[in-house]
Amino acid sequence: MTKQSRRQFLASSAGLVIGVALPLKGHAQSGAAAALGDGTLSEGAFAPNAFIRIAPDNTVTVLSKHIEFGQGPYTGLATLVADEMDASWDQIRVESAPANDELYKNLAFGLQGTGGSTAMANSWMQMRQAGAAARAMLVAAAAEEWGVDASTISVSAGEVTDGTNRASFGELAEAAARQSVPVEPAVKNRSEFTLIGTEVPKVDSRAKSTGTAEFTLDVYRDGMQTVVTRRPSVIGAKVASFDDSAALEVPGVVAVRQIPQGVAVYAENTAAALKGREALRVEWDMSEAETRSSEEIFAEFSRMAESPGVVVEEEGDSAAALESAETVHEAEFLFPYLAHAPMEPLDAVLEVTGDKAEIWMGAQFPTADKGAVAQVLGLAPENVTMNVMLAGGSFGRRAQPSAHIGAEVAAIAKATGGDGAWKLVWTREDDLTGAYYRPLTVHRMRGGIDADGNITAWEDRVVNQSIMEGTPFDQGGADPTSFEGSTKMPYDLPNRTIDWIKATSPVPVLWWRSVGHTHTGYATEVFLDELLEKAGKDPVQGRLDLMRDDAGRDRAVLERVAEMAGWDGTKVKGDRAYGVAVHESFETYVAQIVEVSDQGGMPRVHKVWVAVDCGIAINPNVIAAQIEGGVGYGLGTALFNELVLGPGGEVLQKNFDTYRMLRISEMPEVEVAIIESEADPTGIGEPGTPPIAPAVANAWRALTGTAPRKLPFAQAGA
Amino acid sequence: MTLLTVNGEEVSLDLPEDTPLLWALRDELRLTGTKFGCGIAQCGACTVMVDGMPRRSCVTPVGTLEGASVETIEKVEGPEAKAVQDAWTRIDVPQCGWCQSGQVMSATALLRMNPAPSDEDIDNAMAGNICRCATYVRIRAAIHDAAETLEG
Ligand code: FES
Numbered sequence: 001m002t003k004q005s006r007r008q009f010l011a012s013s014a015g016l017v018i019g020v021a022l023p024l025k026g027h028a029q030s031g032a033a034a035a036l037g038d039g040t041l042s043e044g045a046f047a048p049n050a051f052i053r054i055a056p057d058n059t060v061t062v063l064s065k066h067i068e069f070g071q072g073p074y075t076g077l078a079t080l081v082a083d084e085m086d087a088s089w090d091q092i093r094v095e096s097a098p099a100n101d102e103l104y105k106n107l108a109f110g111l112q113g114t115g116g117s118t119a120m121a122n123s124w125m126q127m128r129q130a131g132a133a134a135r136a137m138l139v140a141a142a143a144e145e146w147g148v149d150a151s152t153i154s155v156s157a158g159e160v161t162d163g164t165n166r167a168s169f170g171e172l173a174e175a176a177a178r179q180s181v182p183v184e185p186a187v188k189n190r191s192e193f194t195l196i197g198t199e200v201p202k203v204d205s206r207a208k209s210t211g212t213a214e215f216t217l218d219v220y221r222d223g224m225q226t227v228v229t230r231r232p233s234v235i236g237a238k239v240a241s242f243d244d245s246a247a248l249e250v251p252g253v254v255a256v257r258q259i260p261q262g263v264a265v266y267a268e269n270t271a272a273a274l275k276g277r278e279a280l281r282v283e284w285d286m287s288e289a290e291t292r293s294s295e296e297i298f299a300e301f302s303r304m305a306e307s308p309g310v311v312v313e314e315e316g317d318s319a320a321a322l323e324s325a326e327t328v329h330e331a332e333f334l335f336p337y338l339a340h341a342p343m344e345p346l347d348a349v350l351e352v353t354g355d356k357a358e359i360w361m362g363a364q365f366p367t368a369d370k371g372a373v374a375q376v377l378g379l380a381p382e383n384v385t386m387n388v389m390l391a392g393g394s395f396g397r398r399a400q401p402s403a404h405i406g407a408e409v410a411a412i413a414k415a416t417g418g419d420g421a422w423k424l425v426w427t428r429e430d431d432l433t434g435a436y437y438r439p440l441t442v443h444r445m446r447g448g449i450d451a452d453g454n455i456t457a458w459e460d461r462v463v464n465q466s467i468m469e470g471t472p473f474d475q476g477g478a479d480p481t482s483f484e485g486s487t488k489m490p491y492d493l494p495n496r497t498i499d500w501i502k503a504t505s506p507v508p509v510l511w512w513r514s515v516g517h518t519h520t521g522y523a524t525e526v527f528l529d530e531l532l533e534k535a536g537k538d539p540v541q542g543r544l545d546l547m548r549d550d551a552g553r554d555r556a557v558l559e560r561v562a563e564m565a566g567w568d569g570t571k572v573k574g575d576r577a578y579g580v581a582v583h584e585s586f587e588t589y590v591a592q593i594v595e596v597s598d599q600g601g602m603p604r605v606h607k608v609w610v611a612v613d614c615g616i617a618i619n620p621n622v623i624a625a626q627i628e629g630g631v632g633y634g635l636g637t638a639l640f641n642e643l644v645l646g647p648g649g650e651v652l653q654k655n656f657d658t659y660r661m662l663r664i665s666e667m668p669e670v671e672v673a674i675i676e677s678e679a680d681p682t683g684i685g686e687p688g689t690p691p692i693a694p695a696v697a698n699a700w701r702a703l704t705g706t707a708p709r710k711l712p713f714a715q716a717g718a
Numbered sequence: 719m720t721l722l723t724v725n726g727e728e729v730s731l732d733l734p735e736d737t738p739l740l741w742a743l744r745d746e747l748r749l750t751g752t753k754f755g756c757g758i759a760q761c762g763a764c765t766v767m768v769d770g771m772p773r774r775s776c777v778t779p780v781g782t783l784e785g786a787s788v789e790t791i792e793k794v795e796g797p798e799a800k801a802v803q804d805a806w807t808r809i810d811v812p813q814c815g816w817c818q819s820g821q822v823m824s825a826t827a828l829l830r831m832n833p834a835p836s837d838e839d840i841d842n843a844m845a846g847n848i849c850r851c852a853t854y855v856r857i858r859a860a861i862h863d864a865a866e867t868l869e870g
């Protein structure tokens with residue numbers, strides 16, 4: 001894996017550098033052939049590059065280098081290709097690309113991977129050029145066949161014609177394969193788009209409504225055993241000893257073996273494996289475990305927050321400004337560990353035959369998991385085939401630099417010492433107690449206001465673990481995913497200090513839908529709202545007045561959402577209160593206003609107005625869906641979720657009975673407006689999430705006088 | 719040995735009586751449309767019909783199903799199921815899709831009992847089905863849409 005950096009990407013406000021090179025070689029078939037191995041293309045098919053295959057039956061298959069787990073890249077990437085090809089949407093199919101860093105790297109990362117809401121942004125030119133190249137070759141083939149000049153030929157809805165002759169892509173596929181590949185295919189002007197910007201139906205909705213979409217858990221191989229691993233309920237504990245006698249008595253249990261991840265139970269089916277695991281007795285070695293409780297960790301982080309950290313952004317002199325301020329306001333915000341809880345718990349299928357292996361999984365970094373399998377089994381990486389499956393959600397959980405799932409299923413195979421096929425199943429209990437959480441975080445905020453109501457000082461100190469340390473994305477120095485969003489705010493706040501203190505724990509942490517913005521969005525937008533109130537300012541106008549001259553896109557979404565919600569400065573009307581928040585993440589700008597009432601001491605959110613600017617809207621329907629989902633995800637979390645390490649470090653929430661999910665009856669109405677834009681597209685999977693919690697907290701403060709200092713609203717177990 | 723009907727066909731399951739129906743459907747009958755999300759009747763991903771009523775297959779032991787008739791997403795039929803699946807597709811309800819077999823089964827059961835549900839009826843019938851992608855606004859819209867289709 002190269003050290004190309006998500007970090008660099010996140011840190012660069014100038015945006016993505018989008019490479020224009022397509023993985024093309026000398027002649028037409030080479031791209032996909034290199035990726036797919038010889039002989040995978042059917043007779044008469046045409047693969048102009050690694051992303052497109054055109055079959056004689058006239059189907060166009062787009063190979064998605066990004067995993068589909070609901071955020072819509074299959075539809076989005078295919079839209080880019082289809083538009084440039086002037087294909088008909090009906091003839092488009094989408095499949096997952098194989099694992100290959102060279103052909104399918106994320107141009108924002110330098111390795112194959114999905115994350116950071118980069119799928120459409122990094123593919124914007126690449127997939128359009130892929131489509132344009134295919135179109136040019138189809139046109140060249142038609143010109144040759146009909147003996148006419150290419151300039152007389154037009155393409156529309158999948159039909160190629162010179163006015164006299166007509167042909168489908170399928171009919172031209174074989175001849176197109178003999179054409180030379182254009183080096184710099186011209187893409188359309190924006191005014192020529194026919195599919196981009198429209199709401200083409202999603203390619204996977206039907207299969208997902210009829211139970212026919214195939215996920216990892218649905219893969220069965222001949223002679224396959226199902227394996228579940230008993231792992232510690234205290235994070236970092238290791239197996240000291242185990243007694244498998246009762247487990248082996250369970251009908252259908254085949255074997256019990258120790259692997260680095262715990263004790264694995266091999267069985268003929270899932271039910272037997274789970275029963276066998278129940279019967280297993282394991283003693284744990286706690287010497288490397290996190291035995292502190294969440295309460296103790298919070299206390300420790302709060303203590304750490306009393307001393308300065310590494311300054312990551314600074315302007316003026318915040319200490320002096322606080323000294324001379326008329327009013328000083330302080331707050332400490334506590335954010336718990338959170339689990340991603342994708343609906344499909346983690347899983348993988350591995351088949352080993354001699355010196356070859358094949359793996360099926362919802363891998364977000366497929367080359368990393370493939371590499372882990374090769375390494376654990378001692379195989380050459382080219383002898384390992386990775387099938388990237390549809391995944392039942394991720395929210396960051398499957399983006400694993402550690403490749404721990406690939407490593408675990410390989411350890412399961414290795415422990416048997418032979419050939420075979422194994423399905424590794426994680427249960428919900430494994431998922432919630434299995435770490436890789438959103439980092440537990442403390443923000444210590446101080447703000448100063450002068451006699452005229454101007455904010456004259458702003459301090460934000462962040463304490464948490466680093467997500468990127470020790471991963472291939474680590475470039476040394478302060479980890480921006482720890483404090484992104486506390487920095488680069490759209491407001492002109494003079495005398496500002498943002499500093500970070502790196503904490504450590506044996507608990508593995510990970511990016512969780514919107515990463516650092518999950519807590520910085522809350523801390524900054526709640527604290528600012530309180531300062532504005534103390535200064536006697538309106539939450540909307542006060543923010544607009546503070547925005548820098550170059551914060552035009554933040555300003556536009558805030559103005560738009562205020563208009564949508566009919567904001568007139570009234571924070572409480574009857575039993576309803578209104579709160580606002582605006583937050584940019586992944587170069588997408590989102591403002592939200594919420595309508596909230598008090599339902600038995602908890603906020604009930606009735607309505608959310610959202611204005612979003614994500615550049616050119618490739619598919620407004622998918623964008624709206626991601627905003628709706630991002631709002632629901634962030635709201636449920638803010639209301640209910642805390643992954644608590646109890647006394648001795650035991651994870652207390654083990655399933656959905658205690659780690660409570662938002663339900664349909666709690667989902668607000670969501671109204672989304674997308675700002676018209678000429679800018680290149682940016683991400684949409686994550687940016688809907690950060691503003692919802694602070695907007696609700698601000699409304700709640702209008703209603704009750706206080707915004708929570710510790711999330712969630714409902715303390716776990718209360 | 720348990721004898722039952724699954725999607726209209728007679729099946730005999732030679733499994734321990736406490737085997738959850740979910741794993742029997744998936745591992746034995748390879749009906750993989752029914753999904754696993756929690757195993758403790760909290761999420762609804764595993765919802766199937768047993769004798770016409772929605773059930774959480776993850777907590778339904780096969781031993782209790784002697785003579786029962788089970789209907790899964792693979793073969794769910796009738797005007798309500800069709801209207802629901804068509805509305806789901808038209809409105810692009812699914813995101814990751816993992817919960818959606820269960821959502822479709824619950825929504826179909828609702829419409830079979832109540833062809834014109836109110837928002838409150840929908841809340842009551844669907845509250846047991848978690849969608850982690852929070853596709854709830856579209857689930858609600860699609861159920862209303864399906865109800866309108868059924869009305870003709
Ligand atoms: S898997 Fe049965 S309700 Fe969750």
Ligand code: FES
Binds near residue numbers: 070393849
């Ligand atoms: S669509 Fe992903 S959990 Fe419902």
